[in-house]
Amino acid sequence: MQAIITYFQKYLPFSIEEKELIASKVTLRNIKRKQMILQEGLVCKHYFFVVEGCFKMYAVDEKGNQHNLQFAAENDWIADIGSFHSEKPSKLFIEAIEPSVILQVEQQDLYFLYLNIPKLNIIFKVITEHKFIELQNRVLQNISSTAQQRYLNFLEQYPNLSSRLPNTQIASYLGITPEFLSKIRKELSTHN
Amino acid sequence: MQAIITYFQKYLPFSIEEKELIASKVTLRNIKRKQMILQEGLVCKHYFFVVEGCFKMYAVDEKGNQHNLQFAAENDWIADIGSFHSEKPSKLFIEAIEPSVILQVEQQDLYFLYLNIPKLNIIFKVITEHKFIELQNRVLQNISSTAQQRYLNFLEQYPNLSSRLPNTQIASYLGITPEFLSKIRKELSTHN
């Protein structure tokens, strides 16, 4: 539970009362590998903070293939922001890739905290801005770069993740097949 | 100037005083075709509201090729949100595709308006959420769909834009060459 406070204090300081208020609205959960914390068709009613472990958020197409939109590991947030704010059913899944520990905040509780601790508005605004910029850079990469460049960029940007994730998951994130990622990795290893 | 008020009132009602306050912080500009309202290397100090005309936001790669990240036509907002909030130099350009009329709000003025008209916080939060969802859907399309599907989706999602924009610009947005878009269009026309 201390994890989330430490995280918030990287942005702004909090009083003891504020910390207690936050703690009272946040729930700790242990999540098994492959367990889902959001499924298609359900409204995303929580914001999730990853204390330990790793998650993927993905869509499933008509053919049943998964497409990874985002990963989240320690000290990262994950939620289907669209569904969360619109309160419409999500089209996405969020699933644990590793045994994990999360802290979750329900929508109403988050809004309650926003009202009582205005600083949190700012923090979540900054979090959202960062995610926005990340997404925009990814679009730019997708429309302008080759798969190999995107892979190298992923390694650089998420050295953490890239050593923890199976390549199948990375391939899905990059929008290529695992076989082709294999080919790329071979090229890179023989050519350097 | 009325345009932006009408736009805001689609979300929430405003008093006369509030409208006057907004009007006092907003500047009207006429922009010629090909004129830039943001260039790489400069900090994006304004949020732009398009009253009339059309803009593209793009990055230029090492080879000098442009890659369109976003279009904005009537009643849409455009800015490099990353640069705007971080106050770091932008890597993007925003350029008029048609002779245009915009209303611009400077950063400090926007923050001033946020303080004095809290409703505006909500409106901009919603605007940003919509842009976020749009971006996320675009990433999903990019990693899961063929260029033809992406093109069809663009036609559906932006019927307006697609009839106004040269195909070269659409191709750049989709991340394909104009020649290949031509091939796609031919296929679609002969096959239906």
Added chain:
DNA sequence: CGTATTTATTAACATAGTTTAAGGGTTGTA
């Protein structure tokens, strides 16, 4: 510890998308 499941790699072949070059059509603007 051992087995079921997942993961990584390879190769041959298929499809999607790019490059280059050329010609004809449109459009902006002096």
Added chain:
DNA sequence: TACAACCCTTAAACTATGTTAATAAATACG
């Protein structure tokens, strides 16, 4: 109105990526 700049299309050759199938290696977990 005319010219320059831009835009659209075609086609052939080329490169990037996908598909299928098979096998070996690594990992989860009872």
